[in-house]
Amino acid sequence: MDTAANRLIRYAQVFSESDYHAPADRIPSTACQFDMAHLLVEELHAMGVENAVCDDKCYVYAWLPATPGYEHLPAVGLIAHMDTTPDMTGKNVRPQVIRYTGGDIVLNREKGIVMEAAKFPELAKFVGQDLICTDGTTLLGADDKGGLAIIMQAVEELLAEGVPHGRICLGFTPDEEIGRGADHFDVAGFGADFAYTLDGGDITDYEYETFNAAKSAVTVNGFSIHPGTAKDKMKNAILMAQEFNALLPPLETPGHTEGYQGFFHLQEMHGKAEKATMDYIIRDHSMARFQERKAAMEAAAREMDRRYGPGTVVVDTQDQYYNMYEVLKDHMEIVELAEEAMKAAGIAVPTHSPIRGGTDGCVLTYKGLLCPNLPSAGHNAHGRFEYAPVESLNTGVATVRSLLSPALLERVILKKED
Numbered sequence: 001m002d003t004a005a006n007r008l009i010r011y012a013q014v015f016s017e018s019d020y021h022a023p024a025d026r027i028p029s030t031a032c033q034f035d036m037a038h039l040l041v042e043e044l045h046a047m048g049v050e051n052a053v054c055d056d057k058c059y060v061y062a063w064l065p066a067t068p069g070y071e072h073l074p075a076v077g078l079i080a081h082m083d084t085t086p087d088m089t090g091k092n093v094r095p096q097v098i099r100y101t102g103g104d105i106v107l108n109r110e111k112g113i114v115m116e117a118a119k120f121p122e123l124a125k126f127v128g129q130d131l132i133c134t135d136g137t138t139l140l141g142a143d144d145k146g147g148l149a150i151i152m153q154a155v156e157e158l159l160a161e162g163v164p165h166g167r168i169c170l171g172f173t174p175d176e177e178i179g180r181g182a183d184h185f186d187v188a189g190f191g192a193d194f195a196y197t198l199d200g201g202d203i204t205d206y207e208y209e210t211f212n213a214a215k216s217a218v219t220v221n222g223f224s225i226h227p228g229t230a231k232d233k234m235k236n237a238i239l240m241a242q243e244f245n246a247l248l249p250p251l252e253t254p255g256h257t258e259g260y261q262g263f264f265h266l267q268e269m270h271g272k273a274e275k276a277t278m279d280y281i282i283r284d285h286s287m288a289r290f291q292e293r294k295a296a297m298e299a300a301a302r303e304m305d306r307r308y309g310p311g312t313v314v315v316d317t318q319d320q321y322y323n324m325y326e327v328l329k330d331h332m333e334i335v336e337l338a339e340e341a342m343k344a345a346g347i348a349v350p351t352h353s354p355i356r357g358g359t360d361g362c363v364l365t366y367k368g369l370l371c372p373n374l375p376s377a378g379h380n381a382h383g384r385f386e387y388a389p390v391e392s393l394n395t396g397v398a399t400v401r402s403l404l405s406p407a408l409l410e411r412v413i414l415k416k417e418d
């Protein structure tokens with residue numbers, strides 16, 4: 001029998017980085033993601049899951065039919081993503097297992113790369129444990145290969161031990177890190193009654209609240225003329241752009257907010273006197289405040305028009321995703337199941353915190369597949385200091401196995417439906 005740790009080490013060495021700059025019609029964004037997909041399909045076939053397939057868009061699906069006598073249980077979906085972020089290279093990942101005895105961790109003696117305990121205080125929780133680390137030159141890719149490893153290991157154990165279960169649906173997606181992971185997910189074909197992404201962090205923390213998200217492209221139309229003869233004529237778009245931004249609340253930015261506080265984030269700005277453009281993102285957990293924020297952008301534009309004439313500022317706002325909690329709040333037994341499964345796996349006090357971002361689960365939830373997020377055991381994602389404790393991976397496997405246990409599904413989910 002394999003282990004979740006061995007799987008993570010094996011999967012981490014498969015280069016499967018996605019690419020922000022790939023044209024939208026290139027699916028997946030990078031062909032190398034098929035290497036990860038094909039490996040998972042092969043391993044599922046070897047376990048006896050013969051229906052495992054990878055489609056032409058690099059989505060892997062597989063189904064375990066219910067054990068006879070357990071067809072009444074809901075079909076539970078388990079989802080993880082196969083790509084790693086382009087923010088840090090995922091090429092030539094060389095994982096190493098380090099027994100953590102406290103203090104700093106030397107990742108690479110030759111290059112002098114050290115993970116300092118002072119900068120990562122949560123390391124103290126893992127003294128005495130084995131950590132899967134990088135060699136300091138790449139990311140690890142536990143985001144989200146920790147999720148893949150946990151799901152694959154749980155499935156292998158269930159099958160090898162002949163544990164009875166309801167229908168289980170597996171879905172592994174490409175391009176999550178570039179925000180396209182759920183775009184081509186076949187929710188109907190997947191056929192789960194509800195699902196979980198395993199794409200969180202610390203093994204004790206689960207998530208079911210995300211931001212509501214929109215992006216605003218702001219165009220400021222100025223009027224350029226020779227500065228020497230500009231009096232009462234020039235309207236400098238760059239200055240007006242600054243004025244527009246000043247109409248937004250100055251403390252409601254990412255640098256000043258946390259927890260449930262939303263923000264406006266000016267991401268990019270370009271301009272000359274004649275014309276300036278600004279790209280904002282707008283985020284808020286509360287739908288009401290999210291709508292107010294979008295309205296505030298419009299109100300600022302109207303104020304600029306009042307000052308400088310109609311058409312001075314044009315705001316084009318598009319919604320990106322919504323807080324999954326808006327839908328999940330009427331189905332909290334799915335969240336309760338996750339919490340109960342974590343407790344059964346030995347996590348005394350599972351915690352949950354609002355995600356200051358979104359997940360594939362947001363998109364899937366709004367496509368009709370309710371999908372909270374479970375931990376995938378990794379820490380310090382998207383960088384060279386990424387690591388995953390072996391014990392946490394094993395706890396993740398136990399969590400998934402509990403989640404699928406007929407007794408818990410009957411007690412938490414079916415009881416609620418009666």
Ligand SMILES: [Zn+2]
Nearest residue numbers: 143144176199
């Ligand atoms: Zn992820």
